[in-house]
Amino acid sequence: MKLNRWMSAAALSITTLLSSAVLAEEQMKVGFVYVGPVGDHGWSYEHDQGRQEMEKHFGEKVSTTYVESVPEGADAERVITQLAKSGHDVIFTTSFGYMNPTLKAAKRFPKVKFEHATGYKRSKNVSNYALRTYEGRYVSGVAAGMATKTNTIGYIASFPIPEVIRDINSVYLGAKSVNPDIKLKIVWVNTWYDPGKESDAANALIDQGVDIMIQHTDSPAPLIAAEKRGVMGIGQASDMSGFAPKAHMFSVRDVWAPHYIRTVQEVMDGTWKSEDYWGGFADDILQIASVNPDLPADIKEAITATHAKIKSGEFHPFTGPMKDNSGKEVIAAGHTLTDTELAGVNWYVEGIDAKIPN
Template sequence: MKLKSLLIGLGLMAGVSLAHAEEPFKVGFVYVGPVGDLGWSYEHDRGREEMQKFFGDKVKTTFVENVSEGADAQRVITQLAKAGNKVIFTTSFGFMNPTIKVAKRFPNVVFEHATGYKRAKNLGTYTLRTYEGRYISGVTAGLLTKTNTIGYIGAFPIPEVIRDIDATYMGAKSVNPDVKLKIVWANTWYDPGKETDAANALMDQGVDVLVQHTDSPAPLIAAQKRGVRAIGQASDMSKFADKAHVFSVRDNWAPYYIKTVQQVMDGTWKSQDFWGGFHDDMLQLSSINPNLPADVRAKIDQTYQGVKSGTIQPFKGPITDNTGKVVVPAGHTLTDEELAKVNWYVDGITDKVPN
């Protein structure tokens, strides 16, 4: 009896599960900004929370916020792998090389990197078709502007931001042939002070509709103070500028996080390059302002339906860049692989792509 009791205590009797077999499935997240940025990292964390709620006690999540893109990211990702996380989501473009380095060291861990293009057997990529939202933003800005000058606050000149600038301008140009686009680089994903400065610099140049590719509501707040319009980024930013806010393009990551974790738990996960958009509700137009003119609201709805259904394809040729080169021939629509490497401005944008 003593031996039987000892074996039961050690979990070695048939039908008795070892303690570690009952431990929750661990999932880690790495964020470039604070979860309170009210933009990009905030929405990734909302997706994490919804995924956690979906699985309940079966899953335990961990996140690390404010992680610099570079050596610090590699250290954090390594720590999460060593801590027993079975899936690790790294959620910023600058985490791409650190993620692939760590993935090589931990072949039994699944890694998922947002917005990048490097993959491996245990490393997949995922992103949103944010250019869909930018195209609608451009159409709206082109209709609303009275100065024929709209502005774009860029974070860093990576393919995602460059193609979204192009989509914004092409959308605006489709309804306003006289529109001009001015760009200011904040050189940060999240810094309310720098984002405010960028917004004011654009408004000083006559911009009266702002589009942002940074993560705080600071540009919206600055726009409201100066009586111009602005479009929210990543999350619903309407509460920060009730008059200036046009709408926000919200990122909805929860469906992807739930699906991916389930696949890993089931043993069906395979490395892939995933793109989500309006079609699968991973992009959403949030809080369209009722103070918009009726014709503008109607055009927003029409453009949204066209983009969602695929009848409007922003990167369908012919498209010429601003050096006169045909970058998308007639009859061709950029593939996802090509979209991931856009490094040119479309014809009509007078700036040069930064190195």
């Protein structure tokens, strides 16, 4: 009897070990590289929310790793390479400056699938994924153009890359559509996340007469500064309403989980392929969050109506004719920029009184 019990226990132990081995062999390892801390309450925070949702969706089929606050450049290449070396099947690199480091790592690890956010270079095992953030920026511009009392809105810009330049244009186009007297002031901070710099930039803009703050940086510092100074602002990447409830008009929220779930499932199924993916209002991967109930009714209606027109495809912010701020035609009449063209925008639209930094 004792022997039988021992044999049963041994058999159970062997079965458990085999099951664990099979699980370990079948479990997919997914890596993430973030440019900011997961607690930035903006871009990296929402990517990590997407990672967590994806992990919950797949349960024990997936294990995830993330590395936060990774500088763009050589440090990024080392981190991406280490993730590839340590057996990760899919690696998501979540900032524009990770583009070339991702491509270099992908060349060394051809069996690993890489997904790079906001870039434009692909290879056999590298895909790009991006949000149509310009859609949210256009709605932001409409709301800002209606709400401003000084006819001056501010934009805190991170780096002069196509995504940021495109979004600056979209804000101005939205504001101009409802306010012919609008002026847009831009401050470049050359960082994605630095609450001190972001706060200083916000205050500098307010000192220049800005009364609506829009940001392309990842901390809630500009909104907090806006609340302290009695002006309004719009949240970036995540719902920032809790940080400045009076100043907060609404946030444009990034929702990454659907893309992460879809991508990992495709790798599991063997159907993954290198491609460019753009998500926006149409598939709810970009959302309007927490519209301030105290906004005037006409502004709330305009936010809803503009969102609906863009989501349905009735309206696209970058449809010609359109000129740049030197007077050169950049979009012909009747033409809507393709995704490839949107990824290469390097001009300011007519009416923006500024130069793009080198």
